[in-house]
Amino acid sequence: MPRSVSGVGDRPPLSREQVLRAAMAVADAGGLASLTIRSLATALGVKPMSVYHYVANKDEILDGVVDLVFSEMDLPRPGQEWRSAMRLRATSARAVLRRHPWAIGLLESRTTPGPATLRQHDAIIGVLRRSGFSVPLTAHAYTLLDSYVYGFAVQEAALPFDDPDTAAEVAGEMLRQLPADEYPHLAEMATEHILRPGYDFGDEFGFGLEVILDALAARLPGPGGPQ
Secondary structure, eight states, X not given: OOOOOTTSTTOOOOOHHHHHHHHHHHHHHHOGGGOOHHHHXXXXXXXHHHHTTTOSSHXXXXXXXXXXXXXXXXXXXXXXXXXXXXXXXXXXXXXXXXXOGGGTTTTTOOSSOOHHHHHHHHHHHHHHHHTTOOHHHHHHHHHHHHHHHHHHHHHHHHSSOXXXXXXXXXXXXXXXXXXXXXXXXXXXXXXXXXXXXXXXXTHHHHXXXXXXXXXXXXXXXXXXXXX
């Protein structure tokens, strides 16, 4: 139970969740480097020392916002088939990280994970175990899927364009600066794929995800998999 904040007049007391959501908003607006006790206090309209009534330090803030990020990711539905569940989790995680790109390198860095983080991990492990994945194969699958999702999110966040229309413009401008006779394969990729109507870099995510799911399915015991 947070203590009342002193020195704020008739302002209603804040809650820890309000403080953490404000911290997330600060990071969304200016990146993780912009999140300080002072910037958080400014966003909340309180004095910096008042923030410490709700969080002990910057590490606790980071623990809290990471848990908020995990809370936005979809959990598997009861009885959901494992491929569908992994597809849901991967696409949801990618969408969440597009909203909060500052969190990409932070998600697996905390040593005191919150309840949403633990629920997310436990639910995914549970789906895989119930679907016949051994403990080692479950660990391999989870690591592989997270590496793909986080890696794609890093690449997507770094791209010099924000949408398919901009992608074509950027690729076209780059192509004009590259002598096609010196870089024939880049020119071919641009003209035959990227500059085609309807190209969307985000579509590559689904292709790669299905390749991974196919490879994991082939590792399962039973027909088509190792015994």
